[in-house]
Amino acid sequence: MDGTVTVSGRQLANKWLKTNALRSHPAIAPHIPPTSLYSSAALRRMLDLYGSVVLKPVRGTGGLGVMKASREGSRYMLRHMSSARSFSAFEGLRRAVDAKRRGRAYLIQKDVRLATVGGRPIDYRVKVVKTAGGDWVFRSMVGRLARKGLFVTNLCRGGTMLKAADGIRRSLSPRLVGVKKRQLRNLTRTATSLLESRFPGLTQLGYDYGIDRNGQIWILEVNTRPH
Numbered sequence: 001m002d003g004t005v006t007v008s009g010r011q012l013a014n015k016w017l018k019t020n021a022l023r024s025h026p027a028i029a030p031h032i033p034p035t036s037l038y039s040s041a042a043l044r045r046m047l048d049l050y051g052s053v054v055l056k057p058v059r060g061t062g063g064l065g066v067m068k069a070s071r072e073g074s075r076y077m078l079r080h081m082s083s084a085r086s087f088s089a090f091e092g093l094r095r096a097v098d099a100k101r102r103g104r105a106y107l108i109q110k111d112v113r114l115a116t117v118g119g120r121p122i123d124y125r126v127k128v129v130k131t132a133g134g135d136w137v138f139r140s141m142v143g144r145l146a147r148k149g150l151f152v153t154n155l156c157r158g159g160t161m162l163k164a165a166d167g168i169r170r171s172l173s174p175r176l177v178g179v180k181k182r183q184l185r186n187l188t189r190t191a192t193s194l195l196e197s198r199f200p201g202l203t204q205l206g207y208d209y210g211i212d213r214n215g216q217i218w219i220l221e222v223n224t225r226p227h
Contacts, residue, residue: 012199012224013059015107021198022219028191031219038106040094047071047090052111055097056221057104067100068111069093112210112218115171121146122167124209126188127226130202136192141184143167172215183217184209191219 012018019035022028036042038055046053052070068079076093078085080100087093114121127139145160145167164184168177188207196202206226210218 012202015056015058015221016105017199018195018222019107021195022191022222025190025194028187028194028219031187031217033110033112033218033220035107035109038101038108040098042108043069043094043097044090046108046110047076050110054109054111055101055106056109057101057106059105065100065104065106067097069097070111109220112220113212114210115213115215117145117167117170120148122171122211123220124164124167124184124211125226126184126207126209127204128188128192128207129204136189136196138185138188141181168211172211176215180211180215180217187217187219191222195222 016037019032023032023035034046034050036046037058043053043055047069048071052068055067055069057065066080068077070077070079074088076087076090078087078093078096085096087096114123116122122143122145124141124143126141128136129139130136141164143162143164143166145162147159164181165177168180172180187209191207192205195205202224204224204226206223207219208221208223210220212218
């Protein structure tokens with residue numbers, strides 16, 4: 001499995017293009033949270049459907065600009081980093097979201113209720129790279145535990161890295177470690193084959209996976225220049 005790694009290659013920053021490609025595959029689509037391009041109508045509709053959504057820039061890394069909007073009783077909440085604001089009407093929420101978007105294109109994604117460790121959400125980064133011989137190999141599989149009080153897990157936002165096995169064991173169950181790691185690897189192989197066929201020239205991919213409290217695996221994002 002080892003070989004000379006090609007570290008340059010095509011970059012694809014547009015999350016919407018990657019999401020649509022992944023949703024086209026019948027084995028991958030069930031692992032993609034419901035996602036829409038941002039509009040005020042889409043935000044209202046998805047809040048009505050799901051109660052809580054994550055908003056993220058179509059182009060961006062490191063958790064920059066990521067927000068969480070939710071409907072809580074008769075009020076709306078908007079969370080960004082460690083701040084939270086409450087609104088009595090949808091229009092107030094919309095204005096606050098638009099102020100933070102600053103005209104940038106955004107995605108709206110159903111909020112996945114991630115499994116937690118000590119009340120802190122955890123997700124997983126799986127990195128694969130392409131060797132000079134053309135084979136894709138796994139380079140890492142790690143858990144990322146959110147800093148206390150935050151919903152984003154990015155290490156540059158104070159998240160803590162731990163072994164994937166430790167994260168699965170502590171957030172779900174020791175008996176699920178083997179099966180979940182195997183499912184992550186199989187899903188990564190299938191998605192990588194699809195993305196390479198759709199976007200030739202890719203040489204490295206970083207998958208951000210969430211595992212919810214029921215053990216369902218979700219592809220939250222795919223990066224073509226993973227850190």
